[in-house]
Every structure is written in C-alpha cells, then in structure tokens.
Amino acid sequence: MANLGEFEQLILFSVLQLEDGAYGLAIRERIEERTGRVVSAGAIYTTLGRLERRGLVSSRTEQRPAGGPGRPRKLYRLRPDGARALRDAYTTIQKMAGGTLSKLSELAEG
Amino acid sequence: MSAPRPPRVWSAIARLLVRGSDAPFILSDLDEAYGRDMERDGRRGWAGRRYAANVVGSVLRVGFDRLVSVFTHGAWLDAKLGFRMLTKQPLLTVVAMLALGLGIPATVSLRHLLDAIYRPLPVPEGERVVGLRYWDLERSAPVMSSLHDYETWRASLTTVAAVAAVRPYSVNLRSGDSRPAPVSGADITASGFDLLRVPPILGRTLDARDEQAGAPAVVVIGEDLWRGRFASDPEILGATVHVGREPHTVIGVMPSDFEFPFHQEVWRPLRDRAADHEVGEGPGLFVFARLADERTLEEADLEVGLVAERLVEEYPEVYERLSGRAVTLARAILQDGAEDSSANEIRVIESILLVLLLVVCGNVGLLVLARTATRMGEISVRTALGASRARIVSQIFTEAMVLALVATGCGLVAAEAVAVWISRLIEPFGFFPYWVDLTLTWETVLTSLGLASLAAVVAGVLPALRATNRGVQANLQRSAAGRTTMRFGAGSTVLIVTEVMISVGFLAVGGVMVRSFFQDTDSALGFDPSRYVASGVGVPWIDPGSDSDEHREPLAEFQRGVLDGLAADSEVLGVGLASTLPGSTGNIRRIYIETHESLEDPPRTGAGSYRVQVDFFEGLNRPILSGRDFAASDVLGAPVAIVNEAFAEDWLGGRSPLGLRFRYATRDDVPPDEYVWYEIVGVVGAFGVNPNNPTRSQGAYHPLPLGDRALDSYMIEVAGDPDDFVPRFREIVAEVDPTATVVAPLSLVDRMRREARAMQMLALGQVALAGIAFLLSISGLYALMSFTVMQRTREIGIRSALGAQASSIVRTIAQRAALQLAMGLVLGAGCAWWMLHEIVVGDASMAPINVPVTIGVTLAISAAIGVLGCATPTIRGLRIQPNEALRSD
Structure with a gap:
C-alpha cells in the first residue's frame, strides 16, 4: 500500500473531483475552497510531480487551438494505483475514526 | 479586455527563480490566479499580496524540491562510486582510513573531554551552581577553602542565593557483621542538598538539625550502595551502619545518578565549625553556591573578589597572597587553573591538532591525487561529453567525503570504546567528577562530521581542481599520448620529508622506551619481589x-x-x-x-x-x-x-x-x-x-x-x-x-607490573605514533612512485624494448622518492638525536643507551621500511611489457 501524506490526499481528492479539468490552479482553488488552506502553485506542482513519478497520477498537456485564448495547461488524471492508494488511506481513517466523531466534538467543545 | 498584470517585481522574481520542467505551468497558474483574485475582489493590494505569497511559496518549494532531487540523484551516484573506489583500491583505503580515522577523533578529543568536564551540573538549573575559591597569586595555584571562608561567604555574599561546603574522603563502611570495606564519602553542609535540588529516592536528605553538635549521627547513602551492599533492603531507613568508627543511622537514599562531587556513596553532615579553628586553619573544603536570581557568575566573581580584599585588611598574614574568585563548579572541584590562561592553552593545543589534521589530510590528498592521475583519461572523456568542471570536482569530492565519513565513523566508534574503557579504569580513583560522561555527544559527532567535510575538501577538492585545471583538448591529447597532465609539487616533497623525519625521531625514542619498560627487571632488583605485599594505607x-x-x-x-x-x-x-x-x-x-x-x-x-x-x-x-x-x-x-x-x-x-x-x-x-x-x-x-x-x-x-x-x-x-x-x-x-582504608593492596610483583603497564602503554604509544608517521610518509612515497610509473609507462616500455638495464628503469621510477627518503632520513637522524637527548638521556628510568648506535639502528630500520614501501610500484614498473605499454590508453 502506497503511503500518502495528508497534502497528497487532498490533491488526489481534488484531481478525482475535477475530472477532466484537473490542473494546478483548479486544484489549488479546490483545496482552498474546501479546507481554507492557502498553498502555493509551486507546492501543487512539485507534489503532483512526485505523485506522477510514483505512478499515482498521469498528466497530459492540454492542446489549445493556435491563436486561441489562454496558455496551455497540464491536466492530471487519477491512475488506478492512485485510486487504490487514496481509497485505502480514506478507509483506514474511516475505520479508525468510526464512532468517535461525536466524542471528539464533545471533547473539542470542552 | 486584457488580463490584469501582476506586480512587476514579483513577476520578475518568479520568472527568474521558478525553474524546472513545470515552470511554464506554474508561472501561468500564478498569473491566472492573480487575474481571478482581481476579478473576485478588485483590490490590487490584496491580490498583489496573495500573488507575492504565491510566488515566495512556489520559489521555496520548487527550489527545495530541485535541491533534494539533485542531491539524491547526482550525489547518490557519486557516493556509490565513492564506495566502489573504497574496495577497488584497498591499500589507499586502509592508509587513508587509518590516517583520518585517527586524525579526526584526535582533533575533537580535547574539546569533547572539556565539554564533558565543564558541562553544567546535572541537577535542576545546574548551570547556576558555581564554585567559590581562593587563588594563590604567588604560586599561581588554587587553594582549598577553609571553614572561615565558607562562613564568611555564607554571611556576606548577596549575588548567591545559597552557599554550601563539601569535604570528600575515603572511609570504611560496615553494617551488621560484615567486614569493613572502603567507600567514597563526603561531609557536606545541609545547604548542599537544598542547593543542588536533587530529591532522595527514599527518606530525606540532611537538614540544619543534623549539623548541630550533639545531634544523632546520621548518614545519607547512594542508590548503588543500597542496591548492592544492602540488597535493596526495604528497611534501610533507620538502619545502623558504621561509617568509620561511629554508628550512623541511615536517613535517606540518593538516586544512582547523584554522586556529588566525585563518585561519593555516603554523605554525612559537616559539623566542623569555624570557631574551633584559627582563620585559614582547619579542614580543606570545596565551597559551592547557587547564583541568586538574575545574578551572573561575573557579578559573583566581582563580589567574592571584594570580600577577599576586605579580608586582606583584617587578616593580612592569611589572605595577602590570595585572590577570591567565583568560577564554574568543575573548575573549582578539579582545582583547575585560571580561566584565561587555560582557555589560551586549549586554543593553542586545538590549533596544533588542527594543523596536524591538515597535514594528514594533505597526505591523503597526495594519494587521491595519484589515484586521480590514473583516471585522467576517464575524466577527459567525461569532460568532452559535457560534464562541467564543477561536476567532476564534485564527484572526486564526494569520493573523498565517503572515505572521510567512513573513516570518521570507524574512528569515533573506536574512540568511544577507548574513552569508556579509560573512564572505567580511572573511576575508582575519583579522578573526574561524577557528571563527566565520555560517551559520544551530538556536538562531538557534528564537529567530527564538519572536520570530515574539511578533510574531504583538502583531500578531494584540491587534487580535483589540480587534475582539472587544463582544457579538454590538452587533457585528451596528453591522455592519448599516455601522459598525465599533473605534477607532484614541492609541497608533497616537504610533506614526505617532514614525515620521514618525524617518524625516525619517534621510532628512536619509542624503541628505547619499549626496551626500557618491557625488560625483565627482577634480576636487577637485588631481592625477590614475589615474597612481598605492598600497600598504601590512608586515614x-x-x-x-x-x-x-x-x-x-x-x-x-x-x-x-x-x-x-x-x-x-x-x-x-x-x-x-x-x-x-x-x-x-x-x-x-x-x-x-x-x-x-x-x-x-x-x-x-x-x-x-x-x-x-x-x-x-x-x-x-x-x-x-x-x-x-x-x-x-x-x-x-x-x-x-x-x-x-x-x-x-x-x-x-x-x-x-x-x-x-x-x-x-x-x-x-x-x-x-x-x-x-x-x-x-x-x-x-x-x-x-x-x-x-x-x-x-x-x-x-x-x-x-x-x-x-x-x-x-x-x-x-x-x-x-x-x-x-x-x-x-x-x-x-x-x-x-x-x-583507615587499605589502598591498592597487591603483591609487590603485581604492583610493579601495574606501574610498568602505564609506561609500557606510553612506549607503545610512541611506537604507534612513529608507525602512523611512517605510514603517512610511505603512503606519500608510494603515491609519488605509482604516479611516476603511471606517468612514464610508455617511456619505460620503449626503453625496455630498446634493452635498457633494470637498474636504469629503477632509477627512473625511484629517483625522486629515494631522494626524499634520504633527505627525510638525514633530517630524521638529527631529530632522533635531539629527541633522545631531550627525552631519554636525562631520564634515569630509561634503559642505558648508546646514542649513535641507537640512531644507526633506527635509520637502518627506517630505511628498510621505506624501501619496502617503495617496492610494489618499482616492481610494477619493472614488469611493464613494451607491447602493453604502447597499447595503453
């Protein structure tokens, strides 16, 4: 089982959710929107690069029509290994967290 | 409408520093994100700040990632090559490992020892516990403090919160019907335990009532003594033990990591009073204190000095020559010298050790240079294929670094084993305070790693720069011609000659010492020592x-x-x-x-x-x-x-x-x-x-x-x-x-043997030093000759083909090395003569010697070792086959 860090999990979830529109800025905005965490573009791309080298995501450069608006984007997709790793990580957390959420809330609220 | 432009400066920084294959996408995202922020909010300032944060984050993250990647790829490959080199040329590895493995730990050993001794006392806020003492200005030596000193300091000092005194000794301890056995004990003021703030594991420590005359005799014992001699007796509190003649009641047990001040196991209240003695008389004490809140050692030192000046007026006959000082506790306990002069001496010794290490590194550098010379072809080809000079230097540096790190690792492990062995050996003599722990610390390991890097620079980078200082074309041409582009400079000659000289000197002295301290002395005694017991007795x-x-x-x-x-x-x-x-x-x-x-x-x-x-x-x-x-x-x-x-x-x-x-x-x-x-x-x-x-x-x-x-x-x-x-x-x-305690009772034979052992170790140490110096000089000669053989392979081959005599070829290979060896031996004779007169001739405990004969024998041995060291490259040169030599490179 591939070990995934917390930030890697966030990125993989974003890639999964964004489907065909998963590129750096979209992922960054998704993370910021859902978690409130502000991360740099550099952090997104270096992490995606690492995940790609591990075979968890694949990438392709979006071909834009010549003379069309915008610059080329690098789009990412979750690969089966990445999906398995993310599923395992999520399941593990769910198993561990099972039934403790209310207790956690109680404790957190003092 | 055109997209808003991000702040220029930050944009330029991003374009300058964000590198790598993903850089265009990152830069594009940065701009796009700025545009969206502007759309969302419309405030330039807010969007600009977010843009700047995004740029800084990206630059740092991408830079760090690239650094890690370069290191893990390039350096790892170089390191692998370095490890391969270790096994490929075992002679070089062994010599360099011995040299650096001894040199680096030797250089850090003094600092390690001093750090171990002068570290703060291992008690709560131990760095605020200081020693108070007098310094004899005439003898330039510390003097033990008296009860009067202790009571004066206790009554008058305001820069310290508490003052205490301790007097260590050796005493017999007896419990029940057991035989009395000596233990290390101390009389200590009750304030000592309060000041040190270490709680007992059982019972209580001493308090002011215990110090009163006529109070019941009580004693606090150490955990090791309780667990060992008293088998962890749960009823130990209240038990009676005889400390010396007197029965004492055990009132507390201190934890095993508290043995203040040396390796004490028993503490009794100090009941002597200054009133019972003349000023300056009475038992000698160590006085220590805890600094008051927000007071410094310097302030305490000043105040102790002022108190001493006042005492000079009152008791000139006792205090006239004395100066009062507050010093670090270890300095007081060890009766160590003045801070300033010691610090200077330590700096001088450390500088000398560092210079010696650099000499050793220079020597290893010679070997690396000779090895690099054999790889000039490979280096030239790599350069021609696009490897930068920095890449080649970095590779040779990494190889030297691997060598230095492995040598340092082995050296440190060995040094720690020796340090622990010595600690155990000297612990019974109470030589060091209890907190001194000679096992390796992170500071020492990090310093050693720093020195290993320095060694790698001297032994790796310098030869590498020398090897790569010509253009690709010149290197390739010379390699193709079977020649190297490098030279051994005058520095190598000075290094080798000096080392031969030093090794001859050490060998001469070491040889005489070995002869003196390993001989059978029984026949010269005039009596049979096997019938005698020898023992010291202390009271x-x-x-x-x-x-x-x-x-x-x-x-x-x-x-x-x-x-x-x-x-x-x-x-x-x-x-x-x-x-x-x-x-x-x-x-x-x-x-x-x-x-x-x-x-x-x-x-x-x-x-x-x-x-x-x-x-x-x-x-x-x-x-x-x-x-x-x-x-x-x-x-x-x-x-x-x-x-x-x-x-x-x-x-x-x-x-x-x-x-x-x-x-x-x-x-x-x-x-x-x-x-x-x-x-x-x-x-x-x-x-x-x-x-x-x-x-x-x-x-x-x-x-x-x-x-x-x-x-x-x-x-x-x-x-x-x-x-x-x-x-x-x-x-x-x-x-x-x-x-009374019986000190080291032994048969006289054992006692003589034990005394001789220290001298034997010293003698072997001298021979070992000679051996190391020899090893270094021989390695230098070996490197020089191997280099010569490699450099002139083609020439030797042609001369062999033309029927040149073996003697002529030997001359070609060994001329320069022989000259260096001869110069070293001549200077070494002078060095040996001087060292023998300085160390041996004036020392009556050494065996009688004839100086010229001793020097002659030493030179003969040295020359033989030198010639043996040169044999391998000479034979290699003589075995060069003309057809192979012409085919080479």
Whole structure:
C-alpha cells in the first residue's frame, strides 16, 4: 500500500473531483475552497510531480487551438494505483475514526 | 479586455527563480490566479499580496524540491562510486582510513573531554551552581577553602542565593557483621542538598538539625550502595551502619545518578565549625553556591573578589597572597587553573591538532591525487561529453567525503570504546567528577562530521581542481599520448620529508622506551619481589590539604599499631614503611658529592632518593654492609643518609663513603650557606633502586620518624603467597583503626607490573605514533612512485624494448622518492638525536643507551621500511611489457 501524506490526499481528492479539468490552479482553488488552506502553485506542482513519478497520477498537456485564448495547461488524471492508494488511506481513517466523531466534538467543545 | 498584470517585481522574481520542467505551468497558474483574485475582489493590494505569497511559496518549494532531487540523484551516484573506489583500491583505503580515522577523533578529543568536564551540573538549573575559591597569586595555584571562608561567604555574599561546603574522603563502611570495606564519602553542609535540588529516592536528605553538635549521627547513602551492599533492603531507613568508627543511622537514599562531587556513596553532615579553628586553619573544603536570581557568575566573581580584599585588611598574614574568585563548579572541584590562561592553552593545543589534521589530510590528498592521475583519461572523456568542471570536482569530492565519513565513523566508534574503557579504569580513583560522561555527544559527532567535510575538501577538492585545471583538448591529447597532465609539487616533497623525519625521531625514542619498560627487571632488583605485599594505607582524619602537624602523634600511634600487629603475625617475616617502595621508580634527583679532594665534584645525575622509617632496613632484614643503621636520634640531629653499593662503587670508585657528605641540587637562587648536606652513615646492598637501568641504580635513603604523613606505603615480607595475606592485612589495619582504608593492596610483583603497564602503554604509544608517521610518509612515497610509473609507462616500455638495464628503469621510477627518503632520513637522524637527548638521556628510568648506535639502528630500520614501501610500484614498473605499454590508453 502506497503511503500518502495528508497534502497528497487532498490533491488526489481534488484531481478525482475535477475530472477532466484537473490542473494546478483548479486544484489549488479546490483545496482552498474546501479546507481554507492557502498553498502555493509551486507546492501543487512539485507534489503532483512526485505523485506522477510514483505512478499515482498521469498528466497530459492540454492542446489549445493556435491563436486561441489562454496558455496551455497540464491536466492530471487519477491512475488506478492512485485510486487504490487514496481509497485505502480514506478507509483506514474511516475505520479508525468510526464512532468517535461525536466524542471528539464533545471533547473539542470542552 | 486584457488580463490584469501582476506586480512587476514579483513577476520578475518568479520568472527568474521558478525553474524546472513545470515552470511554464506554474508561472501561468500564478498569473491566472492573480487575474481571478482581481476579478473576485478588485483590490490590487490584496491580490498583489496573495500573488507575492504565491510566488515566495512556489520559489521555496520548487527550489527545495530541485535541491533534494539533485542531491539524491547526482550525489547518490557519486557516493556509490565513492564506495566502489573504497574496495577497488584497498591499500589507499586502509592508509587513508587509518590516517583520518585517527586524525579526526584526535582533533575533537580535547574539546569533547572539556565539554564533558565543564558541562553544567546535572541537577535542576545546574548551570547556576558555581564554585567559590581562593587563588594563590604567588604560586599561581588554587587553594582549598577553609571553614572561615565558607562562613564568611555564607554571611556576606548577596549575588548567591545559597552557599554550601563539601569535604570528600575515603572511609570504611560496615553494617551488621560484615567486614569493613572502603567507600567514597563526603561531609557536606545541609545547604548542599537544598542547593543542588536533587530529591532522595527514599527518606530525606540532611537538614540544619543534623549539623548541630550533639545531634544523632546520621548518614545519607547512594542508590548503588543500597542496591548492592544492602540488597535493596526495604528497611534501610533507620538502619545502623558504621561509617568509620561511629554508628550512623541511615536517613535517606540518593538516586544512582547523584554522586556529588566525585563518585561519593555516603554523605554525612559537616559539623566542623569555624570557631574551633584559627582563620585559614582547619579542614580543606570545596565551597559551592547557587547564583541568586538574575545574578551572573561575573557579578559573583566581582563580589567574592571584594570580600577577599576586605579580608586582606583584617587578616593580612592569611589572605595577602590570595585572590577570591567565583568560577564554574568543575573548575573549582578539579582545582583547575585560571580561566584565561587555560582557555589560551586549549586554543593553542586545538590549533596544533588542527594543523596536524591538515597535514594528514594533505597526505591523503597526495594519494587521491595519484589515484586521480590514473583516471585522467576517464575524466577527459567525461569532460568532452559535457560534464562541467564543477561536476567532476564534485564527484572526486564526494569520493573523498565517503572515505572521510567512513573513516570518521570507524574512528569515533573506536574512540568511544577507548574513552569508556579509560573512564572505567580511572573511576575508582575519583579522578573526574561524577557528571563527566565520555560517551559520544551530538556536538562531538557534528564537529567530527564538519572536520570530515574539511578533510574531504583538502583531500578531494584540491587534487580535483589540480587534475582539472587544463582544457579538454590538452587533457585528451596528453591522455592519448599516455601522459598525465599533473605534477607532484614541492609541497608533497616537504610533506614526505617532514614525515620521514618525524617518524625516525619517534621510532628512536619509542624503541628505547619499549626496551626500557618491557625488560625483565627482577634480576636487577637485588631481592625477590614475589615474597612481598605492598600497600598504601590512608586515614580519613588526616586532611591532605592541610600543613598542620596536629595529626603527627595519632598517626605515629596508628603506624606503630599496624607495624606491631604485622610483626606479631606468624606469616610476616619482615615489614617496612616508606614513602616510595623498592621496585618503584623513586624520586630521582641530581646530587653533588663532597669528596676529600674538592668541596664539590661535578654533579651526579639520577640518584634515587627514598624516605623510610628509622627501622626500615632492620624491619625488612636488609643487612647494613658497612657503617651503621639509622638510629632514632637521626631524625632530630644533623641530616644523614644511607647509600647503596652502586652509589659507593660507581661514584666513589670503591672508596668508603662513610663520613662523606652530599647534597641535592637546589634552585639556583638558594645561597650555599642554605644547602642541606647529608652525611653518609651506612651502606646497604641493592634494594630495588631504578631496576630499568642498572647504570643508574645509585640510591640514597633518609630516615623519617613515625607520624610523618609521607610514610604511607607498607612493604611486608610474608612466608606464604602474598595475595593470600592481603585479607589478613586488612584485618590488622581495621583492628588498629576501623576508619583507615587499605589502598591498592597487591603483591609487590603485581604492583610493579601495574606501574610498568602505564609506561609500557606510553612506549607503545610512541611506537604507534612513529608507525602512523611512517605510514603517512610511505603512503606519500608510494603515491609519488605509482604516479611516476603511471606517468612514464610508455617511456619505460620503449626503453625496455630498446634493452635498457633494470637498474636504469629503477632509477627512473625511484629517483625522486629515494631522494626524499634520504633527505627525510638525514633530517630524521638529527631529530632522533635531539629527541633522545631531550627525552631519554636525562631520564634515569630509561634503559642505558648508546646514542649513535641507537640512531644507526633506527635509520637502518627506517630505511628498510621505506624501501619496502617503495617496492610494489618499482616492481610494477619493472614488469611493464613494451607491447602493453604502447597499447595503453
């Protein structure tokens, strides 16, 4: 089982959710929107690069029509290994967290 | 509408610093994100700040990622190559590992030791516990503090929160019916425990009530003692143990990591009062204090100095020469020198060690240079294929780094093992305070790694820069021609010649020391040591720091009791009491003899001087060969001496020495009318004077009365096995005084062997130093010659093909190395002559030597080692086949 860090999990979830529109800025905005965490573009791309080298995501450069608006984007997709790793990580957390959420809330609220 | 432009400066920074294959996408995202922020909010400032944060984050993240990637890819490959090189050239590896593995730990060892000693006391806020002491300005030495000092400091200092005093000693401990056994103890003020803030694991520590006169005798013991001697007895609190003569009630047990101040196991309240002693008199104490809140050591030092100045006015005769100081606790406990001068000395020693390490690194650099020379072809091709000079240098540096790191690792592991071994060896002697732990620390490991990097720079980068200082074309051309582009410079010659010189010097001295301290000395003793027990005896009621005579009478009574007890034992054939026992190297002093012909002959060097009890010779059944034995009146009247036969025969040509006088050399400023002349009253046979050197076995004995504290060594002749008599000796001493401790009781043979062992280690150390210096010089010669063979392979091949004589080829290969070896040997002869005269000739404990012969033998051995070291590359050169040489490269 591939070990995934917390930030890697966030990125993989974003890639999964964004489907065909998963590129750096979209992922960054998704993370910021859902978690409130502000991360740099550099952090997104270096992490995606690492995940790609591990075979968890694949990438392709979006071909834009010549003379069309915008610059080329690098789009990412979750690969089966990445999906398995993310599923395992999520399941593990769910198993561990099972039934403790209310207790956690109680404790957190003092 | 065109997209909004992000702040120019940040945009430029991003374009300049964000690199790598994903850089265009990152830059594009940065701009796009700025545009969206502007759309969302419309405020330039807010969007600009977010853009700047995004740029900084990206630059840092991408930069770090690239750094990690370069390191893990490029450096890892180089490191793998470096490891391969270690196994490919094992000779170079072994020599370099030995050199760096010894050099780097040796360089950090002093700092490691000092850090271990001077680290803060391992108690809460230990760095605020300081020592208070007086410094004798005339003798430039610290003096022990007195009870008056302690009470004055306690009453007057405001910069410290609490003051305490401790007096360590050795004492016998007995519980129940067990035999008394010596333990390290201390009398300590109750304030000491409060100040140190270490709670007991059982019971309580001392408090002010325990210090009162007439209070019940109590004792706090250490955890190790409780767990060992008392088998973790749960009823230990309230139990009675005898500390010395007196029964004491155990009131507390301190944790095992508290052994203040040395390796104490027993603490009793210090009940002495200053009022019972004159100012400056009484037992010697270590005084320590805890700094008051927000006060510094410097402030305390100033205040202690002011108090001392006040005391000079009140008691000039005691305090005139003394200066009061507050110092770090370790400095006070170890009675260490003044801070400033020590710090300077340490800096000088560390600088010397660092220079020596650099010499060693230079040597390893020679080897790396020679190895690099063999790879010039490979380096040239790599350069031609696009490898930058930095890449090549980095590769050679990494290889040297691997070598240095492996050597440092091995060296540190070995050094730690030696340090732990030495700590265990010296722990019983209470040499270091209890907090000194010589095991490796992170600081030492990091310093060593720093030095390993320095070593890699000197031994790797410098040769690499030298090897790559020509253009690709020149390198390729020369490689193709079978030649290297490199040269061994004058620096290498200086290095090799100096090392040969030093190794010859050390070998000469080491050889003489080995001969002196490994010889069989029994035959030169004049008696059979296997029949004797030798032992020291200490009594805790004598204060070693005091000059007072008040213990003279009780000590005489004690010594008489032990001598009588021994004489009454049927096992004992003879007994004597002396300051230094026969068989040991005595106090060797230069003397002048007053002869009939002239008042003073030229000085005679090296008479062993022994101080013995009046009945020493009679007690040990040593006959007086002529003249008379000491009489009780001799200790009161004119100074007298009994000399041995060697003294009479060697220095007086066989004439009777009786009635002649001699004196010991004194300082130059002592006027002749203050010379102390000793009249010779008798002659004894050989009795273990300086057995290492039969030509220096002249000795003189002087009588001391019982009660003199110098008489602390007993020599007992027994009928049976000396080892079997040791327990009986302990009993006899305990019967006379249960507080007395028997120190290192051994058979005389074992004692001599133990004393010799330290000198043997020193001798082997000298030889080891010579060996290392030789190894380095030989490695330099080897590198030089291998390099020559490699450089001239084609030439040698052609000359062989043309029928050149082997001698001519040998000359080609070995000429320069032979010249360097010869220069080193010539200078080494001078070095050996100087070292022999400085270290050996003046030292009577060394075996007699003939200096020219010793130097000749040393040179012959050195030359043989040098030639052997050069043999391999020479043979390699002679085996060069013409056809192979022409095909090479």
